[in-house]
Amino acid sequence: MAQLWHILRKDCRYLRFEFLLYALFLGCYTWTETQVVPATSFGREIFVPDTLRLLSAIGMMAVASYLIIRLIHAEAIPGDKQFWLTRPYSWKSLLGAKVLLLLIGVSLPMLAVRLLIFRIQGFPFYPGVWQLLWSQLVMTVVIGLAIAALAALTAGLVQFVIPALVLISVAAFVQEDAYWVIPGPPARCGFARPSPQQA
Amino acid sequence: MTTVISAQNLSKRFRKTEAVEDLNLEVSEGSIFGLIGPNGAGKTTTIKILMNIHKPSAGSAEVIGVDSRRLGPAEFAKIGYVSENQEMPDWMTVEYFLAYLKPFYPTWDDARANELLRQFELPLKRQLKHLSRGMKMKASLVSSLAYRPKLLVLDEPFSGLDPMVREDLAEGLVDSAGETSILVSSHDLGDIESFASHIGYIENGKMKFSEEMTSLTERFREVEVTVAPPAAATGKGQWPESWLRPDKTPAVIRFVESQFDSERTQKDIRRIFGDVVQVSVNPMPLRAIFVALARTGSKAAA
Numbered sequence: 001m002a003q004l005w006h007i008l009r010k011d012c013r014y015l016r017f018e019f020l021l022y023a024l025f026l027g028c029y030t031w032t033e034t035q036v037v038p039a040t041s042f043g044r045e046i047f048v049p050d051t052l053r054l055l056s057a058i059g060m061m062a063v064a065s066y067l068i069i070r071l072i073h074a075e076a077i078p079g080d081k082q083f084w085l086t087r088p089y090s091w092k093s094l095l096g097a098k099v100l101l102l103l104i105g106v107s108l109p110m111l112a113v114r115l116l117i118f119r120i121q122g123f124p125f126y127p128g129v130w131q132l133l134w135s136q137l138v139m140t141v142v143i144g145l146a147i148a149a150l151a152a153l154t155a156g157l158v159q160f161v162i163p164a165l166v167l168i169s170v171a172a173f174v175q176e177d178a179y180w181v182i183p184g185p186p187a188r189c190g191f192a193r194p195s196p197q198q199a
Numbered sequence: 200m201t202t203v204i205s206a207q208n209l210s211k212r213f214r215k216t217e218a219v220e221d222l223n224l225e226v227s228e229g230s231i232f233g234l235i236g237p238n239g240a241g242k243t244t245t246i247k248i249l250m251n252i253h254k255p256s257a258g259s260a261e262v263i264g265v266d267s268r269r270l271g272p273a274e275f276a277k278i279g280y281v282s283e284n285q286e287m288p289d290w291m292t293v294e295y296f297l298a299y300l301k302p303f304y305p306t307w308d309d310a311r312a313n314e315l316l317r318q319f320e321l322p323l324k325r326q327l328k329h330l331s332r333g334m335k336m337k338a339s340l341v342s343s344l345a346y347r348p349k350l351l352v353l354d355e356p357f358s359g360l361d362p363m364v365r366e367d368l369a370e371g372l373v374d375s376a377g378e379t380s381i382l383v384s385s386h387d388l389g390d391i392e393s394f395a396s397h398i399g400y401i402e403n404g405k406m407k408f409s410e411e412m413t414s415l416t417e418r419f420r421e422v423e424v425t426v427a428p429p430a431a432a433t434g435k436g437q438w439p440e441s442w443l444r445p446d447k448t449p450a451v452i453r454f455v456e457s458q459f460d461s462e463r464t465q466k467d468i469r470r471i472f473g474d475v476v477q478v479s480v481n482p483m484p485l486r487a488i489f490v491a492l493a494r495t496g497s498k499a500a501a
Binding site: 006014082085086087088090 | 247250252253271272273275276278280282284285287288290295299300302303339
């Protein structure tokens with residue numbers, strides 16, 4: 001357990017600038033999501049906040065992904081030259097430290113920000129909070145751990161990008177395929193698009 | 200004497216390349232074992248198998264009494280590993296690097312670490328990425344000696360370093376010898392001949408010979424035989440296999456005797472050349488022994 005905290009502290013120090021950047025993007029995301037924007041407009045003034053909102057959301061997700069990749073690559077698994085391979089690291093402590101930092105350093109702040117936005121926008125706390133928690137959990141497990149798993153199979157950022165792009169393309173293709181096969185995606189699903197009949 | 204490393208018939212194949220083939224190796228406790236061989240001979244692969252970085256394709260090895268494939272945190276707390284091409288956490292300062300490693304080792308000795316830091320004159324506040332190659336090796340060595348390991352394994356630690364840094368590193372190693380058994384690889388004999396107690400020569404993945412330094416220098420002699428009639432230089436009968444690199448002129452024969460025994464060698468000379476005018480026997484420097492072995496394929500070396 002002591003080794004777990006020791007590795008975690010080291011990773012916090014190692015990624016301190018990335019965490020600062022992440023905090024900045026979380027702040028931007030919160031700000032853009034809480035600005036009052038007219039529902040419909042074709043004017044210039046609506047275009048800028050929407051772009052900002054999109055950019056801050058993409059930026060936040062990109063920095064979160066980058067943080068996870070850097071966190072895993074701090075003790076890269078593939079290769080035979082890493083200094084830590086011949087040091088008395090316990091696998092349990094190493095894995096525990098990485099998962100814990102992913103949760104408390106990446107996922108939890110994002111959840112906090114989403115809860116804050118939820119409150120500022122005036123939504124009732126119940127039952128929305130459970131949906132938020134569920135979506136955050138799914139995002140952490142599906143996206144966060146998928147990024148961590150892919151990072152664990154690669155030794156550097158460049159090596160990570162190519163398979164990641166391939167996987168994203170495959171996922172997009174599968175989703176597109178499912179869109180035609182499964183009629184009427186659930187209306188409550190945030191990523192669902194209208195079916196061909198609806199469109 | 201107990202052994203800290205013992206490898207039997209160790210082999211490692213990378214697709215079609217046999218990097219290590221049927222290699223046997225024994226490193227005794229307290230010794231400084233120099234693993235010598237040209238670039239690409241299989242030294243690094245052997246060391247990586249011993250350190251459980253690679254799994255052997257065949258054979259097995261025991262390191263501090265544990266199968267190399269089972270080396271884990273408990274064993275690595277007693278083993279130091281320094282390699283020329285090791286990827287270090289470059290963002291750390293020397294000071295933080297040592298502070299970070301300290302809790303991993305129950306036997307970490309601050310006094311020893313400080314003594315080594317003073318000896319190597321390392322800048323504590325400088326990041327590892329801003330250290331020269333020699334300084335980086337020194338930092339790596341400090342981090343591997345501060346916990347007084349039972350075994351220290353060094354892979355080409357002197358490669359590309361200037362003579363002063365080599366001297367410093369060698370001094371650091373000699374100071375630790377005794378309580379720490381050392382396995383050090385190098386492609387240059389000059390790097391380690393001054394302090395190694397045992398030596399092993401590896402070539403094309405095979406261990407050509409492995410023995411104590413003193414016995415190696417005792418069994419090799421450069422022999423010069425002067426014969427009376429020029430025709431006698433061809434000799435009679437089969438030459439012993441232990442005679443390496445024979446060089447003949449009509450009146451003089453020179454060779455390297457790899458199993459020197461004064462009486463037996465004299466007897467062999469008389470059997471082959473009959474009455475000789477003069478026989479001169481000279482001890483050989485280690486470098487000349489290695490050149491002789493490397494050039495003859497060292498059939499008679501073992």
